Amino acid sequence: MGAIVTxxxxxxxxxxxxxxxxxxxxxxxxxxHNWKNRKYFIGGNAISSHVLGSRESITNTQREISHLFQRADADYISVDKSRTSLTGTGGKIEAGKASEGHWRYNATLTWPSPELELNDIGFCVRGMKSSRFFM
Structure with missing residues (x-):
C-alpha cells in the first residue's frame, strides 16, 4: 500500500x-497484492485533485486538451465561465495472472472524471487515456 499528497x-x-x-x-x-508465489495479482489506486484560480484560468483549464469540456460529444459537461475551482477523481482496479504457464492475462477498469487535473502537481506515468495512471 502507498499514499501521496501534494x-x-x-x-x-x-x-x-x-x-x-x-x-x-x-x-x-x-x-x-500477489498470491500463489506471485502468480496472480490484484491492485489499484484512487486519486483526486482540486484546483483553484481566477475565472479565466479555470475556464482555460476546462477547454484544455486534457479536459475538452466544450466538445460536441460530451452532453454531460460544458464550459462554465463562472467557476473558480475544479474537483476531480479517478482510479483503477486491475487483476490477472502474471507468471507460470503459457498464458498471462489481466483485466483493468480505469475511470477518470472530467475535472481530474494532475498537470499542476503530481504526475502521470502514462496518459490518462491509457490503462495505467498514477500519482
Missing amino acids: ATSRNTDEPQFLLLRKAAYSGGLDFK
Whole structure:
C-alpha cells in the first residue's frame, strides 16, 4: 500500500499571472497484492485533485486538451465561465495472472472524471487515456 499528497500555491495577484491556477492539491492511494508465489495479482489506486484560480484560468483549464469540456460529444459537461475551482477523481482496479504457464492475462477498469487535473502537481506515468495512471 502507498499514499501521496501534494500541494502547490502561487501568488497570482499580478495581472500577468491571472491565467495561472492559484492553487492545486492532489492525493492518491494505491495497493497491490500477489498470491500463489506471485502468480496472480490484484491492485489499484484512487486519486483526486482540486484546483483553484481566477475565472479565466479555470475556464482555460476546462477547454484544455486534457479536459475538452466544450466538445460536441460530451452532453454531460460544458464550459462554465463562472467557476473558480475544479474537483476531480479517478482510479483503477486491475487483476490477472502474471507468471507460470503459457498464458498471462489481466483485466483493468480505469475511470477518470472530467475535472481530474494532475498537470499542476503530481504526475502521470502514462496518459490518462491509457490503462495505467498514477500519482
